[in-house]
Amino acid sequence: MFQLLLVSSLLWEYVVPTPMCLDLEGYNEVSIEEIFDRAIVMAQYTSNLTTQISEEFDENFAESLGYKARNSSTCHTASLATPEDNEQIQQTQSDDILKVMISISRAWYHPLEHLVRAVAVVKGACETMLSKVKEVEKKNEELLEEMKKILVRVHPGAEENVYPAWMGLAEVRSDNEDTRHFALSNLFHCLRCDADKVATYLLVLRCRVIHNNNC
Template sequence: MQLSWSQPCSSGMIQLLLVSNLLLWECVVSRPMCLDIGYKKLFLQELFDRATVIAQYTSNLTMQMSEEFSDELLKVMISISRVWYHPLEHLVCEVAARKGTCETMLSKIKELEEKNQELLEEMKGILVRVHPGAEENAYPAWMGLAEVRSDNEDTHHFALSNLLHCLRSDTDKIVTYLEVLKCQVIHNNNC
């Protein structure tokens, strides 16, 4: 069928012509309908205003959630510290029982045990003052005693190294969590 300009075009034919026309213009950037500079600034200002309102709302919502989470965070920190009570106790005994143990290492492990207990008591005090009546979480039992007691020196040294690495990681978490809570409780999230 041959089309002439006098025959009516179908809607499909019009769409085909429009699409082919758009393809010819693929590298052309369209210009805004309104070139008024004030309009552009107003529109940008509205975007900033809306974004600021959303950001403030999100910040407030986060603060509310973190306040509700504060007692749980304290409980987590107490659980982390409490988990180390028995491993450190056994570590002191095992290192003291080993022949050829350096006195410096033994004194540092004893100090770790003491400081962990002090930290646990301090965090319990914070929990009682910040959230009176809050109960502590249960904590899991330590399963690594067999490796620390191993007669195989490689297994024993690996277990000690792993234990100390995990203790450092957990104490780093506690430091971070304490800083977050201090910011929330003492400085009213203004840090």
Template sequence: MQPVLSHPCSWWFHVLLVSNLLLWENVYSVPMCFGMEGYSELSIEELFDSAIVMAQHISNLTTQMSEEFDANFLHSLVYKTKNSSTCHTTSLATPASNEQIQQTQSDVLLKMVISISRAWYHPLKQLVRAVATLEGACKTMLLKVIDVEEANQEILKEFKAILVMVHPGAEENIYPAWMGLADVKSANEDTRNIALSNLLHCLDSDTDKVAIYLEALKCRIIPNNNC
């Protein structure tokens, strides 16, 4: 028999983690300040390469998280989830095809990438708290959520450094607000699970867009890139 703390889905793991997390907070109580120490020393190609690798890592993890959550917590609720509310980033007019991506100016596309990632800053923090307190969630799922939340903060610094280097003086766009905290914190299990599944599906879609847009931007901005 495995010791309690070594079991991959041990509830005690979550108890220990939650004891080190802040209590649930208002969605916009923490200001977003991203320093760029060290990034100014990198070349534009190095910044792009690093950001693309991280974006692909985030995208892969979010796909795994979404599939794992649906398999373990939705069951008969799949149909409801697929027909649930739209993503909070829907207000961003993002290009959906390769042709639309190519028709979008580089500075606009880059600021769009930043807006998408900033829009997930607070939802990801709440997602970490939600999964940490979700009975039955495996340790691996929680670690993936934490990894994505931390990687999103890091990649935002790289995006900012790229924007400053490629388009000096460019102002960032306003990012859309997330208003789904009440459902994510709901005491009703079905409401909470549907909200979390929808959040993960939206995150999966948006992180995939970011990775695709970065590849397109690198092909435009970096010469002799064999695109």
């Protein structure tokens, strides 16, 4: 046994550990076009999901409240200065558009966490709705990372903007069911609008950065 242990120890002395590190060079070889394409697919998928969730929730839980889509001024992201039409987008610098998209995504990080918990306890909510909300939460995090990569590649050294805090937790947790449903309906409406904005901005930016606006 002693001889076996001795041989084993001698063998381990000649084992060269393989270094564990990120292949940064390989990452840098990923084209900006590929990163844009990946982000756009995520953004459009997320936008479609938020539309489905918002419509499904209103149909099942908010129509009885006489709910009508609120103006975006009630959204917690309304304080962000976002271009509202193609002309305004074209007049906005690429780094400013990227930074506002990142701010939008960050602003939804905590609300989405609470949306998952809130939908999980809504009486009558089907499992597919909950799975869609969880998927949006996941895609929002993934999309945020892709947009940060684009910002680093297109505008190295650019700093991210601050993002607005969400203050609607009390309504989402209210003991009154109508208040909860109304708050969730409004939150889904805001999420839908912001997801659509991000998807639109990414398409315009891809055209600007990759094709020099020749699309």
